[in-house]
Amino acid sequence: MRRTVLALLAAGALVSGCSTGSDQVQVNNGGEFRFVAATPVGEVIPESERAVAPEFSGTLLGGGQFSSEELAGDVAVLNFWGSWCAPCRVETPEFQEVYAGVRDEGVQFLGLNVKETDDQFALAFVDRFGIEFPSVYDPRGEVALAFRDYPANAIPSTIVLDRQGRVAAVYTGAVTQEDLRAVLDRLLVEGV
Template structure:
């Protein structure tokens, strides 16, 4: 029995905090679910992109943020939680990419969801030396605004083009190399 439980735990860790049609509700009112991770982000052809929903909220540590602040830049939106194992792997890699591209017209915004305490989220940011801002969204309201992409799987990452349209979507952990590839493609667009 212990081997079966260990095997199930290992399988869950390999897919991230994210299973498909057989979705498993987590302790969040059934809105967030585990889904199969996408192996790499695919850039959505420019003619097929939908405008991202508008959102606003309070930043971790205080201050207000509105999605209008992303206008004109490529943006990386990362939905994360300190309780999410794959988030602990990808977040330091996101910081590395952010440090390299922040002066190239790319903004990063973390969206901390389903956190029981803002202190846990702040400790996570400090532990990993994250310099880009994060919204504190304990009820997952912003994630639900992006539910068609699906940002209700944690971790999820959405790349927006300069016109505030959804250019790429990831569910599950994102590799640094793949994120860089997608950002390069979106940055090269006219």
């Protein structure tokens, strides 16, 4: 009887820890996360309320180094993903379509591949979907941990930065192509 109760409690904890929503997966990065509410669809955080994004760096999938300093002056889309994430398989090809349309307008995209057991899975994912924007390989979730004030611990998550490197929008779960484009259009006309 005691074993049955313990097994049921353990199963319940496991299920509740993995079901944060119908389109996202909770990722335990070994740190304490504080949740900042997700931005409503198609909306941006008012300029006066935006916080500067943390600095980060890492190794790109396929080699090479990346520093957040490379995003300076551009609107940036940071997408936390994993090849094991079903919503990412829908969202990432849509992100590629948006990226292809805005990359020459001062918008950068950066994938952040988290909790991947082998970078070969991530490289195969990128190849399969024809993803042209770079991704940082972050198997231990160190970059996600840098964004502890934002819900980057749920996969997929997307954080959009304005040209000043401030967090302008935060999304947990999959983001549609139309919603992402609407946010980018709003940010591209700011201060112009």
